[in-house]
Structures are given as C-alpha cells and as structure tokens.
Amino acid sequence: MDDILGKTREVTSFIGDLEETFATLMQYGIKLNPAKYIFGVKSGKFLGFIVTDRGIEVNQEKVNHALRGPELRYSEVEKIALALVITARKLRPYFLSHQIVVLTNSSLGRIMTHSEVSGRMVKWTVEVGEYDIEYKPRIAIKAQALSDFLSEMVQPNEEEVWRVFVDGASSLAGCGVGVVIISPPGEKIKLTLRIDSRITNSETEYEAVLAGIQAAREVGASRIILYSDSQLITQQIKGVYEAKDGRMLKYLQLIKARAEVFADWGIEQIPREENSEADTLAKMAASLSEVNTGEVLRVSRLILSTEEEMLPEPEDSWMTPLIKFMVNNELPEDRARAQKTKRQAPRFVILNNIVYRRSFQGPLLKCLSEKEVDYVLREIHEGCCAEHLGGMSLARKTMLAGFWWSNLSQDAARVVRACEGCQHHSNFKHSPATLMKPIWASCPFNQWGMDIVGPFPIARAQKKFLLVAVDYFSKWVEAEPLANITEQEVESYPDGNDQSRAMELDLIEEKRDRAFIRMEAYMSRVMKSYNKKVRIRDFQVGDLVMKKVNPAGEVGKLEARWEGPYKITRRVSSGSFYLEDAQGRSLKRPWNVFNLKQYYA
Known part of the structure; x- marks a missing residue:
C-alpha cells in the first residue's frame, strides 16, 4: 500500500490508534511501502495535503487558477466571485459536508445573496447557492506573516475612505436625488432616484443624504465622507445650526441612526461646481428626463421616507426572516430555517418598503401578509365580476393579479371551500359515505x-x-x-x-x-x-351540515343544489341523523349521511 493517512483527535491516544491500525493491516496481510510513509509529522506537505499543528488542511495549489482571456477584464468583485466558484468546483466534497465561511471585505456577500445581478453573476449565484456559505468581513488571516498581519491591523489612511457626493433637486414635475460614490481606487458608481411626493428643498437635500448613506452601506463601505453643497443641511448635521422644525429633527435622528453602521463617517460642504455630477443626476430624475449615467447602481432597498423606520414590522409574518436577512443580514437560529432563508432570499427584492417576489414568468409579485390574504382572495373570488373559481384556478388568477405569499394555494382552497355560494351550488357527491353492512337472513334455508x-x-x-x-x-x-x-x-x-x-x-x-x-x-x-368506492363522511352532534334540496330528483340548472346550514341534534345510527334549522325547528324525519355534507363557516 502506498497511500494511508493516520490522524488522531488527542495526542495521548495516538499510540493506541497506531496499534489498532497496524493490527488491522497485519490481520488482512497488507504491506506498507517503506519509501512512502513517515511518522510524527507536525507540518509540511504530505500526500497532497498540508499538515500543520491545526490539523490537515487543503493544499492551495490544488485550487490555483490563472486568469486568461476575458477573465482579465472582469471587475474586482467578479474576480472574487470567480475564485469562489472555482474553489467550490474543485473542493465540492468539502463544500457539501461543511458550512463554508467566506472572509472578504468586498461586497461579494450582498451581491451573491440578495442584490440584483445579471450576466455571468446569475450563473455563479445559482451554482454556489446549493452550498451552506456564510459571508463575513475579514479581520485577520490565520498563519499570516507578521508584516501582512500588521498591515491588516493598522488604521486605514485617507485613500481608503469612500467619498459620497449627494444632491437633491425639486421641480414642478417632482423631486429627484443624485448620488455619486467614488471608491478608494477611484471607481465611480452613480445613482438616481425619483421622489413622487412633493417635499421642500431642504427635505430633498436630507433625502439625498439618506440615499447616499444607504447606497454606501449597500456597496460595503466602512468609512465614508459625505459631500453636499447645502450649507444648511451640512451645518445642521454637524450640530453647528439648530434644527427646530419637527420634520428636520426626524431627518437628523434617522441619519445618525443609519450612519452608526460605519466605522467612521462625516459630512462636508463643497461648492456647487465640485458637486456638478450629483446635481445633474438629481435634476434629471426630478424632470423625468432620460438618464444616461453609464454604470448606474440600482439599490433596491433604499428608503426615501422618514415617516417609518427601515421596514415597518408591526408583527411577525412569513416575510420576517427574509426581511431581517436582506436588510440586516440576520438569520434564524435554527440551522434548517437559516439555510431555507438563504436559499429563498435571491428570489425576493424590497422596493419602497414593499417585498416583491421574482416570478418565473417575468414580473414582480407583491408579497402579502396574513392580514391581507383573505381580503384579496375574497375580492377576486366573489367580488365584482366574480367567477367563483376553484382553488387552483383562484391561486393562478391571484398571481396574474400580481400577488403572492407562501401558502397561496392552501389559502385559495380554504376560501373556495368556505364560500357560501359555492357551497349551495356545489356538485353532488355520488360516492358512498359509509361502509357496507351486510344483512344475514335468520333462516336462509327455510324459505x-x-x-x-x-x-x-x-x-x-x-x-x-x-x-x-x-x-x-x-x-x-x-x-x-x-x-x-x-x-x-x-x-x-x-x-x-x-x-x-x-x-x-x-x-x-x-x-x-x-x-x-x-x-x-x-x-x-x-x-x-x-368499500373501495367509499369516501367516509361522518358527523357529530352539534356539527353544521347542508342537505340536498331534492334528494329524490334533479333540480334546475340555476337552482341551488344544497340548503342549510342545519345543526345535527341526534344520531340515529352510523349513517342517519336528526337535524334542526337555524331557527331551532327540528325536521320531521332523519336524514341519511349520503344526502348531507359538511358546512364551512
């Protein structure tokens, strides 16, 4: 035998583990190659693995990949994503059997989980989506050289600060916000947003600052400096001027609350000439002009209103885990639920405080909470121009109307089942309701x-x-x-x-x-x-049921087939019951279960 690797959890049990291994080898007559084994290895490369005091690690040479061709023109984030995909392909067994933690200071985590992506990034996102991957900011690298470690721990210099230029504009057509983000290497990211509601010029400037803070947070910036040409806004945020208006105070509180996520931040006033790019973007958005800004960042979770906090959550709903993960990167404590949330998150997006689901047919579907479900279903099922559809047809029509939630088909079936009109006009049930009970003749041979x-x-x-x-x-x-x-x-x-x-x-x-x-x-x-054909229907005393209008014959095409509800007052046998109506009047004769069905309130 050439390749065999022995590993023990504790040093004290190493000798005993070796004795057990050698005994097994001797039992089956397996010989070792003296030229290819070694004992007491503490560190180094052995059989394609890296052996250290920490344990057996993967050899990085096995996952090396040289960029070539179009890969050389990829952006920095795309190169990092490509490295993750190649690593996952070559180390697939490790990725499938363990939770993978990716340490990076880039915005890869946000892009691969819940940001809008396109092109090759979509393919890579789907490919790594099957693994349990968690993205964390990189603090320090194990076994890193002292010089690299010190360079990681020193305070960043001026060049590592992200610069954010913001400006707001208002016109008769509406209000707009322009944001220009410049990364430390000098790359520009431009953003335009339109505000449909009418607000003052000062409020527009505050909205621009909020948009800049949120956009910087989306791209993963840790230190930012905001630049605005509004003296009033910059001095009020710095505390030099006092804000007396109630709405201005709300803006200040919200800005300071959202800026706490940064390690360091500040705001400076600059001349209008130095803020021309943000000013142009804001005016374009306000005037509904065609915006051609090259690379435009679309931040789907930006919120341009101070009336509510980040996302109003008066109570928990099925969307709560998704919102917490997409906004604050919080996952449920249960591992299975956490994996389910991470798997579902790429199919959802938040626009203007509303959660939408990306449908496979193309358009976004608005997600509804439990309180809104019944109203929407009843309006579609029995409202104006109601068709009284079946459960699955009602679910499809609800999606065509632009709505979605987690239990759509089940809730649609429940609403159809409880519909008063559908219960009165539903089809007869022809299958037997009770099991056969044979009757034996007492004297079968004396007749x-x-x-x-x-x-x-x-x-x-x-x-x-x-x-x-x-x-x-x-x-x-x-x-x-x-x-x-x-x-x-x-x-x-x-x-x-x-x-x-x-x-x-x-x-x-x-x-x-x-x-x-x-x-x-x-x-x-x-x-x-x-008995193969039997669909058992059994009722208890006190249950509400409906009975056939005419058990002995047919009814008109447009007439109701069932009437009720009636209350069961007494059981005669396993298949017959006495009934009373809503006024408490008892029916004269018992009714067989074949002529009854359950009533749903």
Whole structure:
C-alpha cells in the first residue's frame, strides 16, 4: 500500500490508534511501502495535503487558477466571485459536508445573496447557492506573516475612505436625488432616484443624504465622507445650526441612526461646481428626463421616507426572516430555517418598503401578509365580476393579479371551500359515505317462493291457473292446478312428494354448510368491491351540515343544489341523523349521511 493517512483527535491516544491500525493491516496481510510513509509529522506537505499543528488542511495549489482571456477584464468583485466558484468546483466534497465561511471585505456577500445581478453573476449565484456559505468581513488571516498581519491591523489612511457626493433637486414635475460614490481606487458608481411626493428643498437635500448613506452601506463601505453643497443641511448635521422644525429633527435622528453602521463617517460642504455630477443626476430624475449615467447602481432597498423606520414590522409574518436577512443580514437560529432563508432570499427584492417576489414568468409579485390574504382572495373570488373559481384556478388568477405569499394555494382552497355560494351550488357527491353492512337472513334455508301462473286454456274440472312453489335452497318445485285463486285454495296448498322431500332433508345439513361458506365468500367479495368506492363522511352532534334540496330528483340548472346550514341534534345510527334549522325547528324525519355534507363557516 502506498497511500494511508493516520490522524488522531488527542495526542495521548495516538499510540493506541497506531496499534489498532497496524493490527488491522497485519490481520488482512497488507504491506506498507517503506519509501512512502513517515511518522510524527507536525507540518509540511504530505500526500497532497498540508499538515500543520491545526490539523490537515487543503493544499492551495490544488485550487490555483490563472486568469486568461476575458477573465482579465472582469471587475474586482467578479474576480472574487470567480475564485469562489472555482474553489467550490474543485473542493465540492468539502463544500457539501461543511458550512463554508467566506472572509472578504468586498461586497461579494450582498451581491451573491440578495442584490440584483445579471450576466455571468446569475450563473455563479445559482451554482454556489446549493452550498451552506456564510459571508463575513475579514479581520485577520490565520498563519499570516507578521508584516501582512500588521498591515491588516493598522488604521486605514485617507485613500481608503469612500467619498459620497449627494444632491437633491425639486421641480414642478417632482423631486429627484443624485448620488455619486467614488471608491478608494477611484471607481465611480452613480445613482438616481425619483421622489413622487412633493417635499421642500431642504427635505430633498436630507433625502439625498439618506440615499447616499444607504447606497454606501449597500456597496460595503466602512468609512465614508459625505459631500453636499447645502450649507444648511451640512451645518445642521454637524450640530453647528439648530434644527427646530419637527420634520428636520426626524431627518437628523434617522441619519445618525443609519450612519452608526460605519466605522467612521462625516459630512462636508463643497461648492456647487465640485458637486456638478450629483446635481445633474438629481435634476434629471426630478424632470423625468432620460438618464444616461453609464454604470448606474440600482439599490433596491433604499428608503426615501422618514415617516417609518427601515421596514415597518408591526408583527411577525412569513416575510420576517427574509426581511431581517436582506436588510440586516440576520438569520434564524435554527440551522434548517437559516439555510431555507438563504436559499429563498435571491428570489425576493424590497422596493419602497414593499417585498416583491421574482416570478418565473417575468414580473414582480407583491408579497402579502396574513392580514391581507383573505381580503384579496375574497375580492377576486366573489367580488365584482366574480367567477367563483376553484382553488387552483383562484391561486393562478391571484398571481396574474400580481400577488403572492407562501401558502397561496392552501389559502385559495380554504376560501373556495368556505364560500357560501359555492357551497349551495356545489356538485353532488355520488360516492358512498359509509361502509357496507351486510344483512344475514335468520333462516336462509327455510324459505319458499310462490307464484301464480295463468290463465291457461281451460282444462279438466275448469282448471286454468297454476300455483307454483319453489324451495330457495333445494330448488324443489311444487305445482298445483286450480280453477280459482282464493285464500282458502292457497292456504290448503298440498305438500306432495313427501318421500322425495324427506330424502332431500336428510342431506340438508351438508348442503347448508357448503352454501353458507359460499355465501360468506361472496359477501366478502361484494364488501371489498363496494368499500373501495367509499369516501367516509361522518358527523357529530352539534356539527353544521347542508342537505340536498331534492334528494329524490334533479333540480334546475340555476337552482341551488344544497340548503342549510342545519345543526345535527341526534344520531340515529352510523349513517342517519336528526337535524334542526337555524331557527331551532327540528325536521320531521332523519336524514341519511349520503344526502348531507359538511358546512364551512
């Protein structure tokens, strides 16, 4: 044997583990190659692995990849994403069996989880989506050289600060916000936002500052400096000027609350000439002009209103885990729920404080909370121009109307089932409601069948009728010609052939046993065939039910087939019940369960 690797959890058990390994090798006659084994390895490269004091690690040479061709023109984030994808492909067993933590200071985590992506990033996001990957900011690298460690821990210089230029503009057509973000390497990211509501110029400038803070947070900046050409806004944020208006105070509180996520931040006033790019973007957004800004960042979770906090959550709903993850990167404590949330998050987006789901047909579907579900379903099902659709058809029409939630099909079926009109006009249920209960005759072999045949042509003694009797068991036939059919003639019907009948009765017990066995087998087959079709419907005293309008016949095409509700007051048997109406009046006769169905309030 050439390759074998022994590893122990504790130093004290290492010798015992080796003895057990060698005993197993000797038991099966396995030989080791002396040129390819070594003992007591503390660090180094061995059999393609890196052995250190921390344990056995993956050899980084196995995942090396040289950029070539179009890959050289990728952006910095795309290169990092490509590195993650290649690593996942080559180390797939590790990624499938462990939770992977990616340490990076870039915005890769936001892009790969819940940002809008396109092109090759979509393919990579789907490919790594099957793994349990968590993105964290990089603090320090294990086993890093001292010089690299010190360079990671020193305070960043001026060049590592992100610069954010903001400006707001208002016109008769509306208000707009322009944001220009310049990264430390000098790359520009431009953003334009339109505010449909009418607000003052000062409020527009505050909205621009909020948009700049939120956009910087989205791109992963940790230190920022905001630049604005409004002296009033910059001095109020710095505390030089006092804000007395109530709305201005709300803006200041919200700005300071959202800026706490940065390690360091500040705001400076600059001349309008130095803020020309942000000013142009704001004016374009306010005037509804065509905006051609090159690379425009679309930040879907920007909120340009101070009336509410980041996302109003008066109570928990099925969207709460998704919102917490998409906004604050918070995951549920349960691992299974956390993985489900991370898997679902890329299909959702937040626009103007509203959660939308990306449908496979193209448009965004507005997500509804539990309180809004019943109103929307009832409006579509039984509102204006209502069609009273079935459960699945109602769910499809709801999605065509632009709505979605987690239990859409179940809630649609529940609303259809409880619809008053649908219950009164629903189809009859033709399947049996109770299991078959066979009835056994108490004396199955002591029965005769009698019939009168005639009149025939008159025979001797004016006889023209024939009274015939047949034994059900022995099939013995007795016949007597009669002139008239009267009560006395039938009662005095003679029992002829007594000798032959006596011989038949001597063998009756044997035939009776065989017939009983055949009868039981036949009844068993009949019950089995019948019970396959049964859909059991059973009710208890106090249940509300509906009964057929006309159990004996058909009803008109447009008439209601069911009426009610009625309350069950007493059970007669397993399939019959006494009912009373809503006014407390009892119905005269019991009703069979075949003519009843459950009523849903």
